[in-house]
Amino acid sequence: MIDYNAIIDKYYGNYPELRNVLVTHSRQVADRALKIVDAHPEWTESGLVDRRFVEEAAMLHDIGIIFCDAPKIYCRGSHKYIEHGYLGAELLRAENLPKHALVAERHTGTGITIEQVEREELPIPERDYCPQSLEEKIICYADKFYSKSHLGEEVSIEKIKYNIWKYGHEAFVRWNELVALCGEG
Numbered sequence: 113m114i115d116y117n118a119i120i121d122k123y124y125g126n127y128p129e130l131r132n133v134l135v136t137h138s139r140q141v142a143d144r145a146l147k148i149v150d151a152h153p154e155w156t157e158s159g160l161v162d163r164r165f166v167e168e169a170a171m172l173h174d175i176g177i178i179f180c181d182a183p184k185i186y187c188r189g190s191h192k193y194i195e196h197g198y199l200g201a202e203l204l205r206a207e208n209l210p211k212h213a214l215v216a217e218r219h220t221g222t223g224i225t226i227e228q229v230e231r232e233e234l235p236i237p238e239r240d241y242c243p244q245s246l247e248e249k250i251i252c253y254a255d256k257f258y259s260k261s262h263l264g265e266e267v268s269i270e271k272i273k274y275n276i277w278k279y280g281h282e283a284f285v286r287w288n289e290l291v292a293l294c295g296e297g
Contacts, residue, residue, distance in 0.1 A: 113164060116171040118208060123178055130186040134174055137260045142170035144254040148294045160246050169215040170251045174260070176200025176216060185260045187194035191235075194220070198236050218243045219252045221279055228279075242286065246293075253290040 124131035151294035155161035168244050176199035179189040191199060204210075223242030230238060243252040256272045259265065267275075276287045 114168055114209065114212075116168050119172060120175070123175065123203070127178070127186065130178065133260050133263065134177060135171075136263045140258040140264075140266075141173065141251065141254045142167050144257060145170045145250050148250050148254065151295060155246060161250070162247065165211065166247050166250060169212045169247065170254065172200070172204060172209070172212050173215050173219050173251055173255065174200065175203055177260070182226045194234055195236055197241060201258075205260075213244075214245070215248050215251050217241055218248050219255050222252065222256075222276060222283045222290060224283050225282065232262045235275060249290055249293055253294045257286075 116288035120131065120135060124134060149155060149161055149163050149166055152161075153276055169288065170171045174196065177185070177187050177189075177193075179191045180187045180193045180196050180197045181189055181191065183192050187193075197217050201213040204213035204216055206260050220241060224234070224236075224240075225242060226238055226240045228234065229236060229241075243249045256276075257267050259267060273284070273287070276283050
């Protein structure tokens with residue numbers, strides 16, 4: 113068990129507006145992810161899902177936004193926003209949280225394939241960023257319902273589908289798989 117608030121405070125303590133964005137968004141994602149987990153007790157009973165880990169990882173999945181340039185949400189870093197996943201993963205690995213790091217690294221969109229990284233020349237290391245574990249998939253799914261620029265609001269399924277479709281057929285197929293897995297939609 114980790115104290116995710118202590119980790120957040122370590123990096124965001126001097127940035128109250130940004131900390132509020134991170135914590136508010138992450139709490140929304142964690143609550144939805146936990147609701148999904150609770151609707152599937154067979155996952156926890158079988159050991160496929162660790163409920164506590166889901167909460168911790170959901171609260172830390174966006175820890176890397178501090179390194180990015182996104183002034184609308186108080187981020188004043190120098191990196192492009194697409195980099196927040198792998199940068200957050202590096203931070204969490206430095207905190208000796210390798211499993212949490214994978215969630216941070218793999219939650220963007222419906223995942224990013226190595227082919228996408230190469231084809232779109234994305235400014236991230238060339239590797240696969242698609243969620244693999246059930247826990248990663250649950251958090252990736254839950255994350256799509258909440259925007260950091262519109263705190264407190266839930267994004268509609270229609271808007272999520274529209275946003276994902278912009279990234280192509282493969283991303284949309286992955287979204288539909290997440291919807292089927294999580295039992296909402």
